[in-house]
Amino acid sequence: MKQKIKNMIYNASKDAYDKGDLPSPDFPEIEVEEPKAESHGDFSTNISMVMAAVQKMPPRKIAEAIIKNIDDPDGIIDRTEIAGPGFINFCLNRYSWHPVLREIHERDTLYGASDIGKGKKVQVEFVSANPTGPLHVGHGRGAAVGDSIANILLFCGYNVEKEYYINDSGRQISTLGRSVFMRYKELFGTDIQFPDDCYQGDYIRDLAIEIKKKKEDKLLFLSEEEAISYCARFAADNILSEIKEDLECFGIVFDRWYSEQGLYDSGKVDRVINDFRKQNIIFEDDGALWFRTKDFGDEKNRVVVRNNGLTTYFASDIAYHQDKFDRGFERIIDIWGADHHGYIPRVSAAIEALGYGRDKFDVILIQLVNLLREGEPVAMSTRAGEFVTLRDVINEVGSDAARFIFLTRHYESALDFDLELAKKKTNDNPVYYVQYVHARISSIARKAQERGTSDIAWNAAAVSRLTEPEEIQLIKIMSRYPEIVRCSAEYMEPHRITYFLMNLASAFHAYYNKHRVLTDEAELTLGRLYLVLAVKKIIRNGLALLGVSAPEKM
RNA sequence: GCGCCUGUAGCUCAGCUGGAUAGAGCAACGGACUUCUAAUCCGUAGGUCGCAGGUUCGAAUCCUGCCAGGCGUACCA
Known part of the structure; x- marks a missing residue:
């Protein structure tokens, strides 16, 4: 409908020029909008004001010239009027709406x-929570937003894939293994001092119990390294399958689950680091390897391999994003928690160094969720491992309510999620x-x-x-x-x-x-x-x- | 210190990327079910769009500077 009006205005302007009612054929982009006030008609355009300078005529005169030349063969326009400084308002006939x-x-x-997507291959990566603990509400918001964005892009003609990146390698996984192994030893009466930097939640104990059921005391006879490694794998696998179930309950299906470890196993991380070393994009200093992110607009250079030989997350992220482009994605959308925003210049730098345009890469930052009950904050402490999980929320309020509420705010605004309100069956909800x-x-x-x-x-x-x-x-x-x-x-x-x-x-x-x-x-x-x-x-x-x-x- | 996000009605938030008299819901007050589902509707009231400048025909929206809150600023993830 709007397009029809636009065309009419364009044709009218042209006719007006041909007939000499307007001095210049230089027409601006025509903008037609639906006025807020009903008295301003169904559509209105500001074209006469925008044109005023070029036409060297008062806006209202221009409006008159355009209206005079409007051709409306189907009679969809009931009346037009010139209002305010020079708006042209169009009021449509009732019956012109019926064909909609x-x-x-x-x-x-x-x-x-x-x-509008023209079949462009685009990847939306979201949630991607570490398999070191259950999903919480914040992940839920990311899941709801990511899934919906992917759905919308698909609906608009993009060729979309939804992906979950599994951080199944590195320090936090060995910490997970260590946490579980300590709880495991505890089950055999070993007196332990559970460290602060280990995962605190009860689910760690549950995993230890599972291992005990399965392996009895066998782990006690392995080397500490082997035992921790076993616990890490066992725990990560278990937690990941829980995460998959949670997301399934939430109605989310990923096209692909992508393993970080796989990037190391296939040598992709080493390869990209070596390539960049040859190009002097990565250099050695102080026993560590640094990426020249500063040359690409970041505020400082970033470490990819620490002086103890361990890679940082950034290292695998370079390889990961390279792999995304290698897989043929023309556009990449990462959905992260807002607390990761400092990471954007780094990954953008990597993408540019890889030879891809920054415009092919979007990061959507999801602001945090405040969980409330009856308006009061629900106590949550990740440190102590006490938090309401996404699963708890879905069980309590239902997937529909949770997803809808997650999408009632712009993702850049913090969101209050009230559990009681989410259950109410009234207008509040x-x-x-x-x-x-x-x-x-x-x-x-x-x-x-x-x-x-x-x-x-x-x-x-x-x-x-x-x-x-x-x-x-x-x-x-x-x-x-x-x-x-x-x-x-x-x-x-x-x-x-x-x-x-x-x-x-x-x-x-x-x-x-x-x-x-x-x-x-x-x-x-x-x-x-x-x-x-x-x-x-x-x-x-x-x-x-x-x-x-x-x-x-x- | 620097960077990002936020600031709009008592509360929670929209505001079509610069348009006309700034909008919803909740809460408050007053009404509507012998009628297709009252998980609904109608009405009243509520504003210095954080503050100050600037850009122009026109600013909640763009620019600059402040103020307040959140987050980030690692050889952590």
């Missing part, structure tokens, strides 16, 4: 889909507010079917009966959906869809309370049914992009 419904029904699950629309319409559809009106094909006469302001309002809102999805993809902001759905839901509930869908008049009923079933489709589509279900009954 047909489009929604015909495109169905693909309404709002586009090909937007999940049910939106889902309820779907359930209500489903119920209407069932009733309609009982009455024998299940025909929902396009019926011009029936649809032309939709003349109530609330009906036109609903269609207008729905007509914006494709653009909302596009913007969501472009800026990678799923919350735009969340807000759109809440807005649509609100308009629907208002309509529902004011008008009956199933009336005594067959034609009107058909038209209204056609309308609400379109609403149902959009709610379903939008929720799907968020990873939230659309129930038939509630």
Whole structure:
């Protein structure tokens, strides 16, 4: 619709110039927007103000010239007006909105889909939590955002893969092994001083018990190194499968689980380090190997191999991102916790050194989640290993509520997650507010079917009966959906869809309370049914992009 | 110290990347169920958009400088 208006304005400007109403053929990018105030019509453009300098005419005069030359063969425009400093407002005929419904029904699950991605191969990497402990709420937010962004990009024509990077190598894994082994020894009566820098949670004890069941006392006869290594592998494998289960409960399926250890085993880390040494991008100093990140805009150089011979995470991250490009991804999106933001210049530097443009790499930083109950913070201490896990949250409030709430904020804003509020089935809790629309319409559809009106094909006469302001309002809102999805993809902001759905839901509930869908008049009923079933489709589509279900009954 | 994020109604947050009189929900107050699901709706009230400058026809939005909070600033992850 907006595009139609744009074209009209463009053609009108051109005609105005041809006829001499406008002195210059130099037209700016035309912007058409939907005004906030209803009195300003359905669409408005600021073109006359933008043009004023070039045309050397007052904006209102330009507006007159354009309006005079508007060609509207289908008569979709009801009236135009010049307002304020020179806005041109367009007010559309009610019936010009009706065809939107047909489009929604015909495109169905693909309404709002586009090909702006042009099949570009893009990878979204998210969660990627170390397999050293259970997922917590913060990971949940990253999971919800990452999964939704991937869904949206897919819907917009990108060729998307979702990936989880497993940090299954390095120091924190050996710390994990050490932690478990100490608890294991404890089970055999050894008196231990459990160090602060080890993992504290009860799950460490549980893993030790598991090992004891399986291996009895055999580990006590191995060398400490062997025993720790066994515990590390056992623990990491177990925790990782727990993580996989948690994410499955959360409705998230990764295309690939990528092992960091695999990068070492295949020699990719060594290879890239050697290549960079040859290019003098990596150099030796003080017994350590340094990456010249400073040459690529970072504030200082960074160590890749420490003087004790151990690699840092940065080393494998270089190889990892190289591998991403080697696998043919044209665009890489990493989703990290905001506390890692200092890491961005480093990885960007690596990507540039690898010969790829920075514009191919995006990092989305997810701000932290404050877990509350009845408005009071829930005590959490990672150090002491006491925290509410993602699984606890899903079990308590459900996957739908959790995912929706994670997507009710821009990811750059910290999020308060109130467990009690997430369970409430009232207006406080937007999940049910939106889902309820779907359930209500489903119920209407069932009733309609009982009455024998299940025909929902396009019926011009029936649809032309939709003349109530609330009906036109609903269609207008729905007509914006494709653009909302596009913007969501472009800026990678799923919350735009969340807000759109809440807005649509609100308009629907208002309509529902004011008008009956199933009336005594067959034609009107058909038209209204056609309308609400379109609403149902959009709610379903939008929720799907968020990873939230659309129930038939509630 | 430096870098990033945040600051909008009593509370929690949107604000279409510069548009017209800044919007929702909650909380407060007053109303609506013999009617398709009241997990709903309607109405009232609520503002120095952190502060100060600047850019222009026009700023919550862009620039600069402050103030406050969070995070980061390792041969940790």
